[in-house]
Amino acid sequence: MDFRMNPGQLRIMVTGLHRGENPQPGAGIVRSIRRALPDAFIVALVYDALESGIYIEGGPDAVHAMVYPTSGADAYLDRLDAILHQSPADLFIPTLDAEIELLAHLPGELEARGLRFVLPDKATLQRRSKQHLPELAEACGVPVPRTIAVFDLAGARQAASELAFPLFVKGQYYDATKVENELQLAGAVSRLLAEWGAPAILQQRVHGPEFDVLGLGDGQGGTIGMCAIRKTALSDKGKGLGGMTVSDKRLLQICERLIGELKWCGPFEAEFMLDESTGAYCLIEINPRFPAWIDFPSMCGANFAAALVDRLATGAWPEPLPVCPAGHFYLRHQIEVHGRVDQLALLTTGTGFGQGQ
Amino acid sequence: MHTRAPYTRPTVQRLSQGPVNPFRHGASPACSEIDGVTVADLVKQHGSPLFVYSENTLRSLYRNAHRAFTRRYEDVQFAWSYKTNHLNAICRVFHQEGSIAEVVSGFEYEKARHNGIPGNQIIFNGPHKEKADLERAISEGAMIQVDNMDELLVLADMAKGRREALPIALRVHISTGGHVVWSKFGFNGDDGEVQQIIRRIIAIPQLRLIGLHTHIGTFILDPEWYQIATRKLVGLALEAEAMGAGPITYLNLGGGFASMARLHYQYLPPEQVTPAVDRYAEAICDTITGMWPANRPLPRLYLETGRALVDDAGYLIASVVAVKRKSIHDPLQAALVAYGKNSAPLVAHGSQNALVLDAGINLLYTTTWYQPRIFPVKPCLDAPVPTTVYGCLCMNIDVIREEAPLPNLNTGDQVVIHPVGAYNQTQSMQFITYRPAAVLVGQDKRVHLIRKRENLEYVQGMEVLPAHLSGS
Amino acid sequence: MASTLSDLMLNDRGFAFDPASGETFQLSTTGLRLVRLLQQGMKPEEAVGYLVGEFEVDENTAWRDATEFLRALEQLGWISA
Known part of the structure; x- marks a missing residue:
């Protein structure tokens, strides 16, 4: 470099x-x-x-x-x-x-x-927030699970009756819990409101495998690179413990539309589920940062963090990163x-x- | 003799109890003066606790908000919301700045008249207006915002025999999709109820609809909701005119703009969350000008914003009267308790600092929804730690903050609680002791007493003893 | 099992490590001073006297705070009742 x-x-x-x-x-x-x-x-x-x-x-x-x-x-x-x-x-x-x-x-x-x-910028950050994600997804023609923002327990009960159990309760910034009934809902919503503030986000549960894309937006609507994985192992809390690189044009095109619409600049992580009932990728969330598995693509020849450092140090984006070929996997290994x-x-x-x- | 070092309490904290980071709550900024007057002087002159208002802040908040609207819209009139703070000195600051009055009861109406506001510069709002108050309001030309059908019929009766039709406005509640609709107030603007009422008004010759009013809620953090509400209100106004109601000459968008307070369940601090008043102004003004027929003069725009103009100008000085340790509990249980402030049995998970102040939640009613900042008056020597701040009432629910980041404080130390300018004065109640004095720090830094501390005579002045109990 | 006061590892900024239990602690400035005085074998009442001499505190306040502090040290097993 x-x-x-x-x-x-x-x-x-x-x-x-x-x-x-x-x-x-x-x-x-x-x-x-x-x-x-x-x-x-x-x-x-x-x-x-x-x-x-x-x-x-x-x-x-x-x-x-x-x-x-x-x-x-x-x-x-x-x-x-x-x-x-x-x-x-x-x-x-x-x-x-x-x-x-x-x-x-x-x-x-x-x-x-x-x-x-x-x-x-603030407006872009807001457009991809969990609350406003459905509008963004609609503009890009990407399905999203039904999502309702709730501000208190009464609102959560009302929303749950519309979405039906089981469903996911998410904090504004972090945390997602699957809840099966009203009691779990009340516990999860109170905890999330106390920890991450209002609103809490209730999201319909979609069945199917999870996919995750990390990348760098160039701020002009394009990307410097993306790496897509299928999550292959999940912890009890739904965190990815392993992933396999995939190459599905549909998934990358969805990301290109989203990043193009937002003119996103810098690191992002877009999470998807492949809805078994429709066969379509369903957008779950877009995070304004790299995911925890950021170092994995650098072992497949695409060092996203170094590309970001290059941009910060020189003011210009480096050449686009190579595509991570399908068939590489990571496992999370505790030491x-x-x-x-x-x-x-x-x-x-x-x-x-x-x-x- | 050698000089002694500043004292903080001897403490030992187990580091597994929470994240290990002395900076996690930042340095705790001190607040040793308000508008150039030291807290020590204020307490010496007027005692503790003490409500303090900054005239400077009141005026600059007003001017800033007024400018935000008048930059975008020619005919804007602010009306001071008496319920938000009805101290005459505060009201008069706003009247001097150009506010008319917005009142929601006969009492507030009287107060506004007493403050020299003519009836025709009073917006009379609220779900309950006494007949006698309505009669006075009509005779003095006040702007009545009709809340319900019963009130409308009373007004129709009162207006019989008038030479000219009585001008009225309707209060409307509107769904913005984002917040809980305040359906207690006014007529439903989404399901055709308002149109039905308008048809009714058109059929009553002695009434004339000239305004529409909505107040979508309080502490609205998303200006977009005002855009939706304004769009719907303007739509209703144009529809009313098309129905034959005559010209709608004013729109009253109420208030509800956020101050720099922080809600209990607000993760980010106010400086990141509270929108600039310009964003509210933009949402409202641009919507009206975009929709209003170009060949007609724009309607007058009334705003009743209260909290955003007074909250940040109000402080409560209080003193630490005792220091304690308090057991802390499982976060989930604590969250459930915080919801209802009930007293479910909790399991202790350790302990944390606690303080008792000489002021209670009877003076700080808004702590039910908001977590005011609590500043030590003396510069802090040690890192702030989560501290439970109790009030002085003999009630377990009297907790001003469950967890305020504070350094170790000592008995006799003062703290400044902020922002508390909105609703606390008007909703405070006398309980077990006298309510404190209130002062206004003038722009020249002179301190003016604007409400005296209560005394026995004041508190029992309204009591009457039956004869058989009056002997000594 | 907790260490005795004399075995505690302290640094000048009040960080304390109990080598027997493996736990770590933070002492405030006055807390550190009291622990160091007690480590030297001083009686509590004598140590509080030092506190009043060295810091801007009256004797009543110092006693109230020190009593609470000593109770905390007892609970930690660093001193006996």
Whole structure:
């Protein structure tokens, strides 16, 4: 890759390093970057000193505890300033939906701090939100499961009677639970409202296999690359534990229509189900970030995270990424990482470790 | 003698109890002054608790909102919603800025008249209007927004024998597809009820329909709902004219714009969620101008926005009277309890900081729906931790915030609760003690007492003792 | 099984590690001061005296807070009742 800067000097800030039951993309992004740029200086912003990706081999060079995005822009930027003072950075790759919701409001503030990033604008972010997804899907001619946003338990009961059990209850940003009856519905809706705020999203259940597409939008309506997988193993919570690359033109064309309509710029993940009853791909959600399996395509020759870094560093998108051929698969493999109590102490007491380059 | 270091309480926190991150709630910003007047001075002069209003903020919120509408629409008139805050000083600030009055009862009507507002500059709204109040309103030319059929018939009766037909407006409830329809108020604008009522009005010669009013709800975070409501209201107005009702000269879009408050189930902070008033203005004004026949003057646009103009200007200063530890519970159970504020038995999962303040939810009724921010007055030395903030009432439900991020505070420390300018003053109730004073910090930083602290004489002034109980 | 107070591993910013139980803790500034004074073998009442001398706190408040703190240390098994 052709970086105009000395790649050794690139300082890249990444978030979302935990890979527990509900893995985040950050640690995968770090691994992908390391494949292309072993000497990049990586600064991790973490929300918990026990995020497992802090402690992986080849992990981040500096780690700092970050304020929750829900604390508001002022608190977030204050803390960011303190961190940048200790560990200056050039590029910023936020990876969590809640961060992106906040940062989409703050592009000017991030630019003023000399950070380079790609973020969707507020309106685009809103158009792909779970609430507004049906309108977007209709505009692109893609079926979606029936979806109703609810603001309280009464609304949830009403909506459930229209959708029929079983159905999915989803938070605005995270979390999805399958519920079979009114009791489970009440539990799930209360928990989601308390954790992720209103509305909670009720979605009709579609039967069929799950597909997932990750990619990079170029902001002009095109893509720099996409990688489509069929989820081959699911955890009890419906999280993908494995995936097989597929090449189905129909699926990629749907994504091209969606990304073209949104003129999406930057990372995305589009989730689908192949509806057994109709044989059509049904759009479940579009996430404004890479998925947790981001490092898998880089092992098939398409390093999306490195392409994003290239764009951030040079201002121009690199050549389109090669297509991941069908027939590669990933499995999620759990291993132990090693940390020491003194590292924990540094993060816990607000010092952070690794400092600046 | 050496100087002593600032004190915080000795604490030990097990790090497995929640995420390990001292910054997760940010630094806790302090609020040591309001509009340039220190909280310490305010408390010294007027005691604690104390409601404080910023005249500066009141005026700038008004001007900002008014500008947002007048930039897009020529004939805009704001009407101050007395129920949102009826302190005369507050009302008069808005009247000085150019607001007329919007009242929903005879009491508020009297108050508006007392504040020098002529009857013909009062919008009379609400589901219950006493006959005597309606008679006064009619004789003084107030703008009556008819809520129901019974009221319409009473007005028809009252208008008999008038030389000119009595001008009225209808309140309409409209579905926007997004929110719960406030069907308690007015006539149904979606199922033909309004048209039926309009036909009825046309048949009553002593009544003349000149306006339509809707108020879709409160704290509406999606301006698009106003676009839908306005589209429907304008559609109804044009339909009424086509039916022969005569010209519709005004549309009243009510209020409901959000302030910088935060709902209980609001994940993102207000600065990310609360739309700029310009977005509401755009949704409403552009819809009317886009639909109204080009050859006719646009109808006057009335707005009754209350919360968005006063909430952020109001603060409550309170003092910590006790510090405690509180057992914390399973999040699901706690969520269910938060729903009904009931008292189901909960299993403890650890403990967290708790405080008792000298003000209770009797002064902060809006904490039922909103979570105000609670600022320490002194700059904080330690990281904020989730803290339960209790009020001073002898009731278990008296919880101002279940979990406010606060540093360790000490007895005697003050806190500032914000925003609390909307509805708290008007919905507060006297319970077990006197309600606090309210002050207005003027634009010149002078502090004006605008409501005195209550006393025994005030509280029992309306009581009457039967003779057999009056002896000493 | 918890460690005794003298076995606790502390850093200057109040991070505490109990090597016997494997648990980690955060002490506030005054909490750290009290633990260090108690580690030196000081009696609680003496330690509270230091607190009043070193920090802007009156004796009543210091006693109330220290009592609660000592109760927490007991519950953790670091000191005996």
